[in-house]
Amino acid sequence: MRILVQKFGGSSVADLECMKKVRAKVLAAHEEGYKVVVVLSARYGQTNSLLERAYQWSDEPDLAELDVLLTTGEQESVALFAMLLKDAGIKARSFLGFQIPLISDDAFGNARIDEIDAASLRKALETYDVLVVAGFQGRTRDMRLTTLGRGGSDTSAVALAAALGEGTLCDIYTDVDGVYTTDPRLCKDAHKVDRISYDEMLEMASMGAKVLQIRSVEIAEKYNVPVRVRSTFSNDPGTLLTKEDSMMESVLVSGIAFDKDQARVTLCDVRDRPGIAASIFSPLGEAGIVVDMIIQTASRDGVTDMAFTVSRKDLKRTLDTLGKANVECSHIESAQNISKVSVVGVGMRNHSGAAGRVFNALYKAGVNLIMISTSEVKISCLVDDADLELAVNVLHKEFNL
């Protein structure tokens, strides 16, 4: 049995016309001899309108009940799409998250997958040609409904492909025809890449290239799921996410990612004593705030400056949390007009000199670097919002993308 998982997002299921395009993709795969597992999101805008309604009704909606509300979105999509498939003479049925079951922890609103028992799907594929699965949703072990967080349908799709076993392909359909070297809106030379490694995609995704939810890439890497990012509106083969191969390693840099959603917080004159970092970052962790880059300057006279970045939406909560935590420092500064630009490539593992080329190119272009952080396969620089477009173009050119 050759199984293909196809995932379609909210704009692909927005209305009957869109759904018919999706059906054409599914029928084509069926005709190629695949058993197809279609993973659908809620139609475009529905999740937001359900959220709006909940927040109109309640100042602080219960998160578990919010998930009961939100899961109706994909439920509608899969019911209607299964009807359309049957109208086309295809043996199809819908599966909700709890019916699979896709079992998650109980972090309502942002649950993580614990386990997928794919036996029921495999059994259903003996009877049906196409299964229409609600993405983004699961259930806890005690049968309460959960959602997997924004973009969770990508994660559902890849995790299902992993659970369905080796050889299962996973096509993620989106409104672009693959992964680009950088955002074409910022850099006219940006172009699609045919292949990209999981690690590179992870860095690209975490840097704000919002093609795939980052957790879906982690799962793809862990279970070695071949994932293709493709367009609903074309027949382009898209970009294949795969393990690194030697061809990839010969390329130093495969993409330039960036993230405008950055805010920087600086704690000035922090007393430099053991445990001080924990006293700052533990309360933020407990408040569910994700801290990205962290930089501590060298200590002088027993005090130091500590700077870090968070999402802009979390800035106010970050400052509130730090205020309550009573951190020993002279004062706290914050800035929102900053962006992060990152150079990503598995080739950096084996080639030195990339960092020097990044800093030099930006320096020559007159771009001021506010903070720097690096990993094995990426170099990230925090720059002024005003410098972002220039920085992306300079780096895109520097590495001949």
Add this chain to the structure above:
Amino acid sequence: MRILVQKFGGSSVADLECMKKVRAKVLAAHEEGYKVVVVLSARYGQTNSLLERAYQWSDEPDLAELDVLLTTGEQESVALFAMLLKDAGIKARSFLGFQIPLISDDAFGNARIDEIDAASLRKALETYDVLVVAGFQGRTRDMRLTTLGRGGSDTSAVALAAALGEGTLCDIYTDVDGVYTTDPRLCKDAHKVDRISYDEMLEMASMGAKVLQIRSVEIAEKYNVPVRVRSTFSNDPGTLLTKEDSMMESVLVSGIAFDKDQARVTLCDVRDRPGIAASIFSPLGEAGIVVDMIIQTASRDGVTDMAFTVSRKDLKRTLDTLGKANVECSHIESAQNISKVSVVGVGMRNHSGAAGRVFNALYKAGVNLIMISTSEVKISCLVDDADLELAVNVLHKEFNL
């Protein structure tokens, strides 16, 4: 633990203001010391709009998928209402049909309850003060979603009360303050009754008094659930459905019901041979058409006329089905401009003469009787649409209601 089941229909959960009225009812019961199980329908109009959408998308939507679609309606209601209760400081959580579980057969769209395991609800009531349960929905033994047919939330509520065990009260909230002797829109003397027996209510319900779904009354009778029909918009104690008692039997007639949704089919000159009735009614049964009154005239020269009534919406299908079944008769007639009026009362069990009074009163008023059928506790007459209002008023007066 004193448990009260409260059921609220679509108009009671139509918007935030309505839901707040419902919350006030729930809070009042909570303050009286009850553990409350609230059963909710989809908000007014939602089920119809989901159905419309499905029928726009598909000429013949798959019934199982239609149930997946329709169950989102109550899911929305219970999630939002549970949020409202939590905002008021009440320990509450929602339960969907599959979570209880309410297990039904697989007659999608019109499923019947097989079993309710109330253990999870009882356990939840140890932790929570109020459980908010989605009415109208259940699941099959193999985890597919089902709906219980129009008005199924009444059935959910009464069946839950039965499953929760002896002593559980069930209040069905509606937009009228109880059961009336007849429809006040047709008869100005109509008035609310304080008590009515299950049997009488069954006849009233089956005769078109749409206060309660008929199956809910059957379940209430079978499990002896005390059911009160009450108004969301007043504090009236409503009408209590209960076993017959001697007080009731002293009243000959407790109500006049009627049903305008009638169509009559007459098969003329049917060959009167053994098995002829089966050859007519078996195909109708297989087509899911409910036949109500059946009358066969005395046979003459080996032929007879066979007349029966169906819902108006089923008339076309009935004629199609009979056409295909090739029934041996000279021709088939049908009429839609007819209504049924029924006199209902458990007192008829022990008193004779009611039928005579019905026919005599209608005769004196000039109402022509098209068909007649009787049961232990009711007498039904088919009359011309134009005569219906007159017939109701004449009978209401005849029995001093």
